[in-house]
Amino acid sequence: xxxxxxxxxxxxxxxxxxxxxxxxxxxxxxxxxxxxxxxxxxxxxxxxxxxxxxxxxxxxxxxxxxxxxxxxxxxxxxxxxxxxxxxxxxxxxxxxxxxxxxxxxxxxxxxxxxxxxxxxxxxxxxxxxxxxxxxxxxxxxxxxxxxxxxxxxxxxxxxxxxxxxxxxxxxxxxxxxxxxxxxxxxxxxxxxxxxxxxxxxxxxxxxxxxxxxxxxxxxxxxxxxxxxxxxxxxxxxxxxxxxxxxxxxxxxxxxxx
Amino acid sequence: xxxxxxxxxxxxxxxxxxxxxxxxxxxxxxxxxxxxxxxxxxxxxxxxxxxxxxxxxxxxxxxxxxxxxxxxxxxxxxxxxxxxxxxxxxxxxxxxxxxxxxxxxxxxxxxxxxxxxxxxxxxxxxxxxxxxxxxxxxxxxxxxxxxxxxxxxxxxxxxxxxxxxxxxxxxxxxxxxxxxxxxxxxxxxxxxxxxxxxxxxxxxxxxxxxxxxxxxxxxxxxxxxxxxxxxxxxxxxxxxxxxxxxxxxxxxxxxxxxxxxxxxxxxxxxxxxxxxxxxxxxxxxxxxxxxxxxxxxxxxxxxxxxxxxxxxxxxxxxxxxxxxxxxxxxxxxxxxxxxxxxxxxxxxxxxxxxxxxxxxxxxxxxxxxxxxxxxxxx
Ligand code: HEM
Numbered sequence: 001x002x003x004x005x006x007x008x009x010x011x012x013x014x015x016x017x018x019x020x021x022x023x024x025x026x027x028x029x030x031x032x033x034x035x036x037x038x039x040x041x042x043x044x045x046x047x048x049x050x051x052x053x054x055x056x057x058x059x060x061x062x063x064x065x066x067x068x069x070x071x072x073x074x075x076x077x078x079x080x081x082x083x084x085x086x087x088x089x090x091x092x093x094x095x096x097x098x099x100x101x102x103x104x105x106x107x108x109x110x111x112x113x114x115x116x117x118x119x120x121x122x123x124x125x126x127x128x129x130x131x132x133x134x135x136x137x138x139x140x141x142x143x144x145x146x147x148x149x150x151x152x153x154x155x156x157x158x159x160x161x162x163x164x165x166x167x168x169x170x171x172x173x174x175x176x177x178x179x180x181x182x183x184x185x186x187x188x189x190x191x192x193x194x195x196x197x198x199x200x201x202x203x204x205x206x207x208x209x210x211x212x213x214x215x216x217x218x219x220x221x222x223x224x225x226x227x228x229x230x231x232x233x234x235x236x237x238x239x240x241x242x243x244x245x246x247x248x249x250x251x252x253x254x255x256x257x
Numbered sequence: 258x259x260x261x262x263x264x265x266x267x268x269x270x271x272x273x274x275x276x277x278x279x280x281x282x283x284x285x286x287x288x289x290x291x292x293x294x295x296x297x298x299x300x301x302x303x304x305x306x307x308x309x310x311x312x313x314x315x316x317x318x319x320x321x322x323x324x325x326x327x328x329x330x331x332x333x334x335x336x337x338x339x340x341x342x343x344x345x346x347x348x349x350x351x352x353x354x355x356x357x358x359x360x361x362x363x364x365x366x367x368x369x370x371x372x373x374x375x376x377x378x379x380x381x382x383x384x385x386x387x388x389x390x391x392x393x394x395x396x397x398x399x400x401x402x403x404x405x406x407x408x409x410x411x412x413x414x415x416x417x418x419x420x421x422x423x424x425x426x427x428x429x430x431x432x433x434x435x436x437x438x439x440x441x442x443x444x445x446x447x448x449x450x451x452x453x454x455x456x457x458x459x460x461x462x463x464x465x466x467x468x469x470x471x472x473x474x475x476x477x478x479x480x481x482x483x484x485x486x487x488x489x490x491x492x493x494x495x496x497x498x499x500x501x502x503x504x505x506x507x508x509x510x511x512x513x514x515x516x517x518x519x520x521x522x523x524x525x526x527x528x529x530x531x532x533x534x535x536x537x538x539x540x541x542x543x544x545x546x547x548x549x550x551x552x553x554x555x556x557x558x559x560x561x562x563x564x565x566x567x568x569x570x571x572x573x574x575x576x577x578x579x580x581x582x583x584x585x586x587x588x589x590x591x592x593x594x595x596x597x598x599x600x601x602x603x604x605x606x607x608x609x610x611x612x613x614x615x616x617x618x619x620x621x622x623x624x625x626x627x628x629x630x631x632x633x634x635x
Contacts, residue, residue: 133506255580
């Protein structure tokens with residue numbers, strides 16, 4: 001009796017699923033070759049389609065060199081840098097909901113993350129440690145590329161793009177450093193921007209441009225906030241796009257050694 | 258061809274033998290140049306080197322690239338290039354279009370293009386496309402001439418490559434475009450387009466029609482350099498790895514963030530300079546340098562010249578083409594030396610600098626770096 005009912009429910013569920021899965025809506029969403037599409041089978045052609053018929057094609061070619069897939073070659077460091085950037089974007093958007101870039105509110109907003117926002121301190125910690133990790137992984141990625149000689153022709157220019165990405169990563173991290181507006185933030189940034197002030201001839205101007213003033217002031221928060229959440233992310237995404245594009249157009253991953 | 262790895266050669270020979278239904282040994286012999294090529298061979302002839310660095314004097318010599326069909330179905334042998342100049346009269350495109358199931362204007366355009374390229378009359382081209390008997394055509398199907406290269410030579414010097422469209426299922430054609438098998442990738446940029454196959458049965462057995470799609474100049478924008486390489490599908494091989502890395506990074510970051518609280522000191526106070534004041538760790542090496550040298554040197558020359566311009570210049574300075582570690586001992590030494598130096602300065606700045614940026618021992622006086630304090634105290 002009970003078994004019969006269960007059977008029936010199962011049957012019903014299966015047929016509803018079949019209908020939904022085969023519906024025009026599902027068909028329109030899933031392009032041919034999608035592994036989620038009804039009737040997908042694991043054929044070489046479909047394996048190509050998974051990439052090619054998909055937005056993934058913007059990031060990956062259909063096939064890659066066998067040795068490039070091995071973890072021991074790239075250590076996935078470029079990929080990890082990129083993924084950390086995505087994580088930082090997601091956690092950063094969350095933080096933006098609770099943060100006002102003013103001298104009055106900034107510090108208490110950040111402090112409140114730990115006390116009155118659900119998951120606030122977890123997300124803040126992820127954002128902060130993730131940022132440190134990203135700087136680290138970009139450095140390591142650069143070293144991996146160097147030791148493989150992967151900057152040699154035809155990849156010279158992608159190395160240059162990479163150095164710009166490194167610089168942007170540092171700038172992103174540094175501009176974020178100020179935002180909690182605590183003693184650590186204020187003085188680390190003061191020390192950091194003082195170094196910029198040593199640039200000969202226009203050091204003063206550079207510093208002024210960075211800070212919006214001759215010293216770190218309350219106005220600096222807004223300026224660095226905009227740089228941190230909008231300007232540098234925007235620029236870095238553009239350079240990443242160029243970087244990934246060139247990885248492919250320069251013939252995929254370098255090597256094997 | 259001799260520099261193709263044995264296993265790749267073998268693999269592509271097997272695929273080709275299967276497609277053509279002839280013994281593997283024949284294909285191999287032919288690939289290695291020991292036997293006369295079979296009609297299918299057009300894709301094999303081009304030497305990689307010719308394409309990579311075309312002799313500027315003879316750009317037209319670059320041969321035709323013909324991707325192989327990745328599908329399992331036997332590939333029909335070489336196309337018929339009708340050289341007939343008979344029946345040059347008016348061509349009824351409308352009727353033909355109905356038959357082929359495609360717009361008359363498109364059919365007309367492609368027939369004319371092909372007729373122009375091959376020197377045949379539009380009518381015979383059309384007939385051939387539709388799979389009809391070609392009047393007065395040479396006995397092409399049984400003993401096909403080396404037909405494809407001909408149009409290349411006819412077109413002027415600006416021609417690098419004639420791209421042909423084998424008629425295949427649209428699906429198969431699409432995947433060919435993405436990734437022609439290594440052995441047949443000897444050509445340069447290969448453009449392949451699928452023609453809707455309205456009446457597959459209209460093409461007689463053993464006849465493959467081809468048409469000229471486009472002519473690509475020798476110095477195309479892209480740097481096309483294909484060597485036979487061992488490749489795997491991105492899905493699933495690469496994407497599985499990436500997904501694993503993604504999960505691992507997320508897991509590590511979440512666990513770490515649960516355990517370790519990010520620092521938040523007292524609210525910013527312009528009147529209370531902490532002692533010491535330290536930059537973020539990635540600038541601490543610089544700050545350390547600043548404490549030794551004149552700031553004009555350490556604060557500017559070092560980071561901007563060495564750090565940026567110098568780093569960007571590496572690929573242009575290091576002219577050694579080899580990537581073998583044993584060939585680049587100097588480069589590796591320099592990089593390692595530089596990185597170790599930076600790491601040492603950074604560690605020094607983080608751990609061994611206390612109040613007044615004076616030297617301290619972290620084990621004796623504690624750590625004066627807030628981002629790290631909790632890691633150590635944990
Ligand atoms: C935000 C920072 C960066 C991201 C997200 C990133 C991402 C990537 C990715 C995903 C790859 C594919 C191979 C791999 O994972 O190793 C790659 C390759 C490469 N990257 Fe980066 N990268 C960054 C910074 C850099 C830097 C700082 C350099 C050098 C100064 C650099 C130079 C290169 C080069 C030359 C390649 C080609 C390597 C090869 O073909 O083996 N990148 N990058």
